[in-house]
Amino acid sequence: AQSVTQLGSHVSVSEGALVLLRCNYSSSVPPYLFWYVQYPNQGLQLLLKYTTGATLVKGINGFEAEFKKSETSFHLTKPSAHMSDAAEYFCAVSGFGTGRRALTFGSGTRLQVQP
Amino acid sequence: DSGVTQTPKHLITATGQRVTLRCSPRSGDLSVYWYQQSLDQGLQFLIQYYNGEERAKGNILERFSAQQFPDLHSELNLSSLELGDSALYFCASSVGGQGGQPQHFGDGTRLSIL
Numbered sequence: 001a002q003s004v005t006q007l008g009s010h011v012s013v014s015e016g017a018l019v020l021l022r023c024n025y026s027s028s029v030p031p032y033l034f035w036y037v038q039y040p041n042q043g044l045q046l047l048l049k050y051t052t053g054a055t056l057v058k059g060i061n062g063f064e065a066e067f068k069k070s071e072t073s074f075h076l077t078k079p080s081a082h083m084s085d086a087a088e089y090f091c092a093v094s095g096f097g098t099g100r101r102a103l104t105f106g107s108g109t110r111l112q113v114q115p
Numbered sequence: 116d117s118g119v120t121q122t123p124k125h126l127i128t129a130t131g132q133r134v135t136l137r138c139s140p141r142s143g144d145l146s147v148y149w150y151q152q153s154l155d156q157g158l159q160f161l162i163q164y165y166n167g168e169e170r171a172k173g174n175i176l177e178r179f180s181a182q183q184f185p186d187l188h189s190e191l192n193l194s195s196l197e198l199g200d201s202a203l204y205f206c207a208s209s210v211g212g213q214g215g216q217p218q219h220f221g222d223g224t225r226l227s228i229l
Binding site: 032034036041042043044045046049051090094095101102103104105106107108 | 117119148150157158159160163170171173205207212213214215217218219220221222223
């Protein structure tokens with residue numbers, strides 16, 4: 001079985017401050033990890049993904065995430081928050097094999113950016 | 116624009132009714148996934164199809180069914196609707212059917228049961 005835990009359902013930062021959204025996963029097989037963003041009344045947009053290789057992954061809109069196997073973590077960061085980053089962010093995991101192909105999502109973190 | 120098209124965007128119906136949600140995947144994608152997003156359950160996987168064949172099942176109720184047609188579009192059928200079925204239903208597509216491939220999501224169909 002696989003699961004994702006996102007710490008903090010709401011995170012508030014000031015514009016220009018560091019964004020850190022936490023994600024821990026559980027998987028019995030090597031995981032594939034994803035971060036998605038959802039803006040109001042829209043679908044989910046892929047920010048970045050980790051499959052194999054380099055553990056520091058860069059995505060769109062200045063976001064990046066680091067896969068740490070020893071900590072079973074895949075935290076999302078951005079050096080400087082913009083007002084346009086306000087949205088809900090979902091961490092997700094999938095893997096090989098029956099029952100693991102689909103995405104298992106965390107409960108989401110709503111990011112608020114204060115002016 | 117993800118390239119995944121879902122219709123209709125909004126659906127309002129009554130308990131006991133049946134509805135059909137439609138999804139057209141991105142051009143070239145063979146796999147279609149259906150997810151349900153609700154306030155109490157979050158985002159949950161329902162079912163996956165790959166090139167017309169059912170590939171995986173998640174937390175899909177027996178009252179729900181889906182299929183993928185030869186042109187690769189997919190339909191999710193929800194019957195004997197209950198108030199608790201009110202949710203946002205997403206379709207996602209990927210090139211192949213294995214885990215690890217990024218899934219591209221449509222904008223969803225918001226289903227409201229009155």
